[in-house]
Amino acid sequence: MHTNSNRRQFLQATGTAALAAGIAPLVASNAASAGPNAHARFGPVKQINAGVLNVGYVELGRPTGRPVILLHGFPYDIHSFEEVAPLLAARGYRVIVPYFRGHGSTTFRSPSTPRNVDQAAFALDILALMDALKIKRAVLAGYDWGSRTADIIAALWPERVKALVSVTGYLITNLAANRNPLPPAAENAWWYQYYFATERGRLGLEQYSYELGEFIWRFNSPTWNFDERTYARTAAAFKNPDYVPIVLGNYRWRLSLAPAEPEYAEIEARLQQAPPIGVPTITIDGKHDPFTPAGDGSSYRNHFTGKYRHRTFDVGHNVPQEAPREFTQAVIDADRL
Numbered sequence: 238m239h240t241n242s243n244r245r246q247f248l249q250a251t252g253t254a255a256l257a258a259g260i261a262p263l264v265a266s267n268a269a270s271a272g273p274n275a276h277a278r279f280g281p282v283k284q285i286n287a288g289v290l291n292v293g294y295v296e297l298g299r300p301t302g303r304p305v306i307l308l309h310g311f312p313y314d315i316h317s318f319e320e321v322a323p324l325l326a327a328r329g330y331r332v333i334v335p336y337f338r339g340h341g342s343t344t345f346r347s348p349s350t351p352r353n354v355d356q357a358a359f360a361l362d363i364l365a366l367m368d369a370l371k372i373k374r375a376v377l378a379g380y381d382w383g384s385r386t387a388d389i390i391a392a393l394w395p396e397r398v399k400a401l402v403s404v405t406g407y408l409i410t411n412l413a414a415n416r417n418p419l420p421p422a423a424e425n426a427w428w429y430q431y432y433f434a435t436e437r438g439r440l441g442l443e444q445y446s447y448e449l450g451e452f453i454w455r456f457n458s459p460t461w462n463f464d465e466r467t468y469a470r471t472a473a474a475f476k477n478p479d480y481v482p483i484v485l486g487n488y489r490w491r492l493s494l495a496p497a498e499p500e501y502a503e504i505e506a507r508l509q510q511a512p513p514i515g516v517p518t519i520t521i522d523g524k525h526d527p528f529t530p531a532g533d534g535s536s537y538r539n540h541f542t543g544k545y546r547h548r549t550f551d552v553g554h555n556v557p558q559e560a561p562r563e564f565t566q567a568v569i570d571a572d573r574l
Contacts, residue, residue: 310381458553
């Protein structure tokens with residue numbers, strides 16, 4: 238426990254598919270068409286004890302609807318799905334959108350609980366939330382940290398996953414592979430990962446969490462003209478007291494600069510073998526996302542062994558907020574694979 242104390246401190250393809258399936262368009266146009274009342278349809282935030290956390294989440298739709306859990310990334314929050322969630326609820330789904338540990342109103346139930354950051358911890362958080370909400374099986378859909386978490390659950394606990402939507406494909410972290418350098422252009426895209434590995438980066442995230450998050454948004458999504466109000470709504474989630482240690486710790490863990498927790502050793506050993514994902518899956522790439530690999534999904538295709546489709550949207554990194562209609566359709570189509 239003392240070993241880790243420092244760490245703890247600190248519309249491509251979619252329209253055709255919809256027509257082929259006989260599905261009417263979900264909305265008339267893009268996210269901007271929803272207008273100023275969109276946020277009112279998204280709340281309120283609920284709280285529930287689940288595992289070591291008291292989880293903040295939004296729930297929409299009928300309690301008896303087919304469950305869908307939508308998982309956000311960094312530096313983002315549940316508002317990435319404020320257009321997607323109502324669209325899915327209107328289609329009969331029970332939609333759950335939780336804050337990850339260290340974000341928004343999600344807090345640790347005990348001040349003495351270690352603020353663990355291994356990738357397995359996030360997956361276990363979502364499984365605990367499903368148990369608390371009495372959800373045996375759900376469609377999981379996410380991007381960034383959300384894709385990684387959903388991928389882990391789909392790979393190791395497939396009985397809990399009806400279908401999967403994973404932006405940027407297969408994102409389960411391989412620690413050994415992460416020690417190898419990438420070509421310079423690819424390394425450049427990960428600039429903040431290396432920044433967070435330094436004490437200067439810790440101080441920067443503490444002092445400039447708002448400015449840093451906005452800078453990353455613009456870097457990650459160069460074609461997305463979001464307004465200040467949209468960003469500010471999400472940046473409020475960064476005021477969580479555990480935000481800095483969770484974010485820094487997770488990125489340091491990925492670079493093997495922070496030790497893994499023994500309690501996840503068995504799970505992590507399985508994840509390091511790159512387990513295949515056999516549940517029905519649709520993967521998505523953002524055409525302008527700096528982290529989208531070349532090859533239109535070919536680089537990760539072999540990790541998915543079940544029913545599978547791939548789509549590329551003309552957006553950046555935050556796919557559900559930049560292309561809510563297309564993302565929603567992908568969730569519906571994955572559920573029908």
